Amino acid sequence: MMIKETKIMNKTEPLIFEISSPGRRGFTLPACDVPEKSITSFIPQNMLRKLEAILPEVSEIDVVRHFTRLSQMNYCVDTNFYPLGSCTMKYNPKVNEESARLEGFTNLHPYQPVEQCQGILKLLYNLEQILKDISGMSAFTLQPAAGAHGELTGMLIIRAYMEKQGETRHKIIIPDSAHGTNPASAALCGYEVESIQSNASGLVDIKKLKDSFTRDTAALMITNPNTLGLFEKDILQICKIAHDAGGLVYCDGANINALLGMARPGDMGVDILHLNLHKTFSTPHGGGGPGAGPIGVSEKLKQFLPVPRIEPKDNTYVLNHNCPNSIGRVRAFYGHVGMMIRAYTYLLSLGKEGICKVGEFAVLNANYLRHKLEKYYDIPYGKICMHEFVISAKRQKKKDVSALDIAKKLLDYGFYAPTIYFPLIVEEAVMIEPTETESRETLDAFATAMIKIAADIEQQPEVIQKTPKTTPISRPDEVKAAREPNLRWEKA
């Protein structure tokens, strides 16, 4: 197969402020149809603004062209392969968008009486049931806004549980391979974080865990499959160690795509699990959000879930705000409902067989790609993988080509770059997650590019170092950005 550099993107676009021209406007409001009075007859002058906000003055077509051109400077899943490890950049089905845009959902106010919201409440309740089924957890809340928000909610539940037990445990154990949000979420709840080193196989070190998990430890935060793409094969024993010491197990479900239909965290003994609807359940990532991070809990933790809870009552659904042991509210209203509608649409479409195929083909695709690349790159951990794998570019680094350089060269070949320099325990890490929605041909094309890069590094490393060349911009000066922060446009 031949692999070529491609030039498909728009190169440049001025700021909207720079195309502003006095008197232009992009939207006309209806005229005021009530008798108009002076503003100061309603609101005193000293409560009104002195300086006008200098917003752009542009016509509708200016706005349309500006944002269309900006969109053409973005690479996305709909352009091509997006193997960003741990982010599960799978295809976002269009029918999901269609259902989320139904006006019976978009134009529904959160404080409308529940009798008027039975359709959405039924949907949300059903979604909770499906997530329970898939994950093996006893109850779900859909409220957390994102994975990290789910982690925070989980930590608050752990604290509430421990308090109810009359315990004051202050420590959370987190493997060194974990996502950065894990220690940040634990710290946000006032927990002390103890990092434990992974063993030589890249898994939780059972002996270290046993030694560290004391009566001071509230919980272990684990990611399974972990960020190396490996299934924690001792998971049953891991959960037992935590439970025997009176602690809990939190599972970061960011990587759960591999397990759909294959195994369930609830059956492993996990007490709290967060899911990322924007990773596993195909809701779009939106350039960074909105996501949604529902959490599932075991039976004994159900009472601590945030309010309100959606409950069935006499063939209808109600919002229960009266849960005395609840940790309280974690956000206003009920969560990212728009994302839940998309996830529900996806789950109905896939059904039982489809869900099992997701796990199966996610694992198959990752292993296939891993196999294709293992001769050309070091893969320090595991012989097989789950949904993703991590290569180390340390061999290439000897030729003065870094993981970053490899990532940039991939952009020239029309692929998005894998996650790099994460997990921190792998030198020059390149973390690749193909997902189930890619074909064998796409994986072959990506492998060809990676192999070509490996070969070029041997023969002409300088070619790789000076990339990318085809993209709208070349490598940006990030040091300048941080040292001389310019975070908003100002009129010259």
Place this chain on the structure above:
Amino acid sequence: MDYIPNTERDKEIMLKEMGIPSFEALLEDIPKTLRQFSLALPHGISEPEVLKILKELSERNASTDKCISFLGAGAYEHYIPSIVDHLAARSEFYTCYTPYQPEVSQGTLQVMYEFQTLMCELTGMDVSNASMYDGSTALTEAALLSIRLKEKNKIVCSRAIHPEYRQVLRTYLKGLHTEIIEIDSPEGTTNIERLKKVVDDKTAAVLIQNPNFFGCIEDMEAISNITHKHDALFIACVNPISLGLLKPPGEYNADIAVGEAQVLGNYLNYGGPYLGFFTVKKELLRKIPGRIAGETVDSNGKRCFVLTLQAREQHIRREKATSNICTNQGLLALRACIYLCALGRTGMTELANLNIQKSHYAYERLCALNVFEPAFKKPFFNEFALKAKGNIQVGKVNDYLLKKGIIGGLELSRFYPELGNSMLLCATETKTKESIDRLIAELSKI
């Protein structure tokens, strides 16, 4: 329907190439006992069948298209220009991730930078981040910032802040050895005399919403001065639409201005996803949570944009990060950005004016009826509280209106027992004179 291109034939070819006898061999690390379960999930269905179910569910909701709604209370109905939907529906925007590779993410990054500029203009603040989950979490993160920065643990918070925001604040702060003191607002705005007594040198921040939950406009300047006398941060939670005319936080010396920007081109969506924003004075630049885009140059000297000041963030600092936030509300910030560009300089002022005119027209007509009296007598923006007269029950009024296709106001006793028999009504630019007159006509029959 699944979205998996590879077939059983592809699977065989792939396994063969890998030299693996069967797929099961790839799962050898999973204990056998964990493999024994079956899903209750029904069989998958086709796109038309799925859409039929979803349409039926959506039609079981009474959307604001079918009724006239006077609900506000933190989620507002505003006109959304058609270009917002059309441009934000471009999959180049919605199917990409956080812009980790700036060379192929200039679209998203430039939008973030433009959004930050627009929010700074509206609020009069120096620096904005690229968005937060929602107004409630933005306010809470602001309080957390003040606790970290000032190394003090007392938060003073007006009871006229959205009740659900205050609940979120309490949830987050519980266990962090902080004290939250709420200041009452018997006359519709925060009790300044009481505030003066409570704010002291132990106070990390004072939190005020403007317009507050009751729609009333607070004396932000006075509260800002009291706060700053005690080396505390003044945190303003504001409605961006109101800033078309109302004094922005930058003009009353707020240290942090946050709020809910659902109002800028985003749908009600039954409460989410919404769009929090977070703006600060430049001294706090390196303390803010969340993503920030900055301008720089590429290796050829061409202007470009990157995620910056990342040394604050969880993926670098782990447990020492300024916040645990990873995702933002990029797509909604894009919508807000398009919205603000379309409305533009004159549009936002006109919009604020329309909101004031409509709500005051509704207020004056409602108060002229023999049903309600004003709950408060303070200047307001686009919502206001009314108290039912005599033996009239607000709950019954709302039930009656519902039968006539009108969604009345929020019953305040839900959050404020002391305001029993009152409701909070909102009239934005979407309420025509005709629809307000219909409300009046129905109520005059009571």
